[in-house]
Amino acid sequence: xxxxxxxQPADKILALMQKFREDPRSDKIDLGVGVYKxxxxxxxxxxxxxxxxxxxxxxxxxxxxxxxxxxxxxxxAMIKLILADTVERGNIAAAATPGGTGAVRQxxxxxxxxxxxxxxxxxxxxxxxxxxxxxxxxxxxVTYRYFDRTTCGVNFDAMMSDLKTAVKGDVVxxxxxxxxxxGANLNAVQWQEVIDLLNARGLVPMIDIAYQGFGDGLEExxxxxxxxxxxxxxxLIAASCSKNFGIYRERTGLxxxxxxxxxxxxxxxxxxxxxxxxxxSFPPDHGARLVTMILNDDALRADWAAELEEVRLGMLGLxxxxxxxxxxxxxxxxxxxxxxxxxMFSLLGTTPELVEKLxxxxxxxxxxxxxxxxxxxxxxxxxxxAKAIIDAGI
Ligand code: PMP
Numbered sequence: 287x288x289x290x291x292x293x294q295p296a297d298k299i300l301a302l303m304q305k306f307r308e309d310p311r312s313d314k315i316d317l318g319v320g321v322y323k324x325x326x327x328x329x330x331x332x333x334x335x336x337x338x339x340x341x342x343x344x345x346x347x348x349x350x351x352x353x354x355x356x357x358x359x360x361x362x363a364m365i366k367l368i369l370a371d372t373v374e375r376g377n378i379a380a381a382a383t384p385g386g387t388g389a390v391r392q393x394x395x396x397x398x399x400x401x402x403x404x405x406x407x408x409x410x411x412x413x414x415x416x417x418x419x420x421x422x423x424x425x426x427x428v429t430y431r432y433f434d435r436t437t438c439g440v441n442f443d444a445m446m447s448d449l450k451t452a453v454k455g456d457v458v459x460x461x462x463x464x465x466x467x468x469g470a471n472l473n474a475v476q477w478q479e480v481i482d483l484l485n486a487r488g489l490v491p492m493i494d495i496a497y498q499g500f501g502d503g504l505e506e507x508x509x510x511x512x513x514x515x516x517x518x519x520x521x522l523i524a525a526s527c528s529k530n531f532g533i534y535r536e537r538t539g540l541x542x543x544x545x546x547x548x549x550x551x552x553x554x555x556x557x558x559x560x561x562x563x564x565x566x567s568f569p570p571d572h573g574a575r576l577v578t579m580i581l582n583d584d585a586l587r588a589d590w591a592a593e594l595e596e597v598r599l600g601m602l603g604l605x606x607x608x609x610x611x612x613x614x615x616x617x618x619x620x621x622x623x624x625x626x627x628x629x630m631f632s633l634l635g636t637t638p639e640l641v642e643k644l645x646x647x648x649x650x651x652x653x654x655x656x657x658x659x660x661x662x663x664x665x666x667x668x669x670x671x672a673k674a675i676i677d678a679g680i
Pocket of ligand 1: 320384461495527
């Protein structure tokens with residue numbers, strides 16, 4: 287049987303990480319990998335996570351299974367964090383998942399069983415794993431224009447015109463904040479226009495929110511997802527705690543089904559539990575428990591929010607520093623978008639050939655589509671990157 291297997295395409299980002307590790311140059315710069323790193327290049331365990339783990343170690347007396355949808359207290363705490371009180375709790379079904387990827391995967395599976403003919407509209411570009419999982423599940427994917435390579439902002443008119451080709455029952459996948467890979471985001475007025483279009487055409491929104499707190503702040507980053515949840519008859523929300531709690535390997539995510547019809551909540555909740563049962567039974571609990579402890583404890587929560595804010599402001603400082611340095615070297619404002627983008631990533635908007643040149647000549651690693659992880663920079667590497675970008679003629 288095994289001889290029938292074909293080699294699968296390598297994940298480009300993971301392959302790039304491997305290449306970086308093998309590069310002997312001591313001044314190499316890693317802007318590829320999608321994890322937050324501090325100025326020392328470390329992805330730290332957050333203080334509140336350490337404190338919660340300590341408490342958990344002292345108090346946890348059993349590791350028996352929890353529920354198929356995870357601990358309801360985790361869902362409650364996350365729903366509050368993401369949606370505040372914009373939607374009645376009774377209208378939301380939710381299940382813990384292994385990371386945001388697990389939530390995305392379960393959402394796609396749910397779409398497949400709810401409406402096998404639904405197409406999923408994804409931004410061009412989007413997180414490559416969206417497309418990869420959709421293809422794997424045999425769901426038809428349609429891309430809508432999103433990133434304008436001239437302005438490095440959102441091409442909103444093109445996006446709206448492409449979404450107008452969607453038909454009733456199609457799903458529109460939107461990034462809640464901090465768009466990956468571009469860093470370019472919708473403003474509140476644009477969110478409202480999208481919502482009006484979704485409602486006019488009977489389209490179902492699916493929001494992937496993996497970076498709440500990394501852009502403009504915990505509340506600010508949830509504006510779009512809250513507007514969609516409150517303003518559409520039903521939506522799917524896939525959330526990740528990997529970045530904002532720094533618990534990547536604990537695999538902590540949540541899938542929500544929001545409906546304006548409370549009567550369907552029980553059926554929806556049962557469907558999420560069923561989907562978990564088919565794929566892995568009980569979702570991981572450790573990360574979810576830590577998140578719940580932090581969100582429900584005033585002191586832990588305040589410390590977590592403060593550390594997250596330091597992370598966010600640090601990335602904004604790096605963005606501004608890079609934009610300023612590029613302005614100084616180029617004598618133009620054409621890199622000003624770097625300071626406007628939000629989140630961990632920015633798409634530089636250059637060609638794969640020039641991305642490869644930066645890697646070969648300067649040991650600067652970014653993803654082939656020119657996605658940079660801003661958190662991979664520090665005060666010392668900003669001038670090096672800026673000079674390399676100008677020298678490469680970007
Ligand atoms: N969605 C997006 C847009 C992401 O960037 C990521 C992380 N790369 C995820 C979902 C899922 O992250 P995880 O599975 O690690 O929680």
